[in-house]
């Protein structure tokens with residue numbers, strides 16, 4: 001081989017080595033214009049969309065199959081075991097009789113199915129009304145439901161109660177979080193208020209005690225704070241952020257109020273994501289304050 005031929009050969013080897021190394025690095029997803037990182041992001045968003053669709057499907061199926069708005073049952077509420085010291089409650093999942101006002105009230109649609117799905121996503125305990133009942137589990141001074149809440153709080157060392165309700169579409173908010181008072185000495189969740197606020201910071205400017213502050217002595221939030229000595233918050237969710245697909249046997253559909261109402265799925269998911277996030281963060285904070293000790 002002549003001297004020049006060696007030069008060309010050596011340069012060719014260098015060039016091919018560089019091309020090989022570049023492809024190898026790109027193939028490992030570390031750099032390069034064809035980096036699979038972008039493909040990964042696309043895959044992630046596809047996965048997120050699929051899991052979002054799955055969450056909405058599950059919520060709808062629970063509401064359609066397990067919640068009987070207008071059918072009584074011996075056990076009008078259900079209870080699901082969890083593995084974190086948070087209890088999610090949906091006391092108006094079906095039609096109920098408010099004794100203090102001597103009248104029947106329609107169900108807070110999709111609050112029971114949302115509570116069950118959130119329990120599945122976070123590991124929280126869940127108590128929910130699944131059948132029509134002759135008592136108001138939340139508003140009556142005493143109810144079988146409140147007794148069950150008290151029993152669960154003691155037995156499973158629950159430290160936080162999230163009580164879920166439904167507000168009509170016409171309300172001027174997406175959510176209204178009732179914490180009894182804005183005064184630091186009276187608030188129902190002094191240790192977790194900031195976590196709740198942060199979870200909804202990009203969702204809605206005002207958050208607490210807009211219309212329903214849960215300060216009536218009979219609310220589950222008051223019951224949790226004053227009778228059980230734990231922290232609690234009441235979440236009122238607008239119809240547009242929870243009613244995945246209105247059921248034909250709902251009080252609203254029977255009254256001819258938008259019988260085919262369907263919330264925007266993304267709005268429901270936006271709410272589910274935030275509630276899930278705050279439940280998990282509250283659990284983390286509880287764990288830090290009450291570390292598990294082995295003796």
Ligand SMILES: [Zn+2]
Pocket residue numbers: 092108164165166
């Ligand atoms: Zn309610």
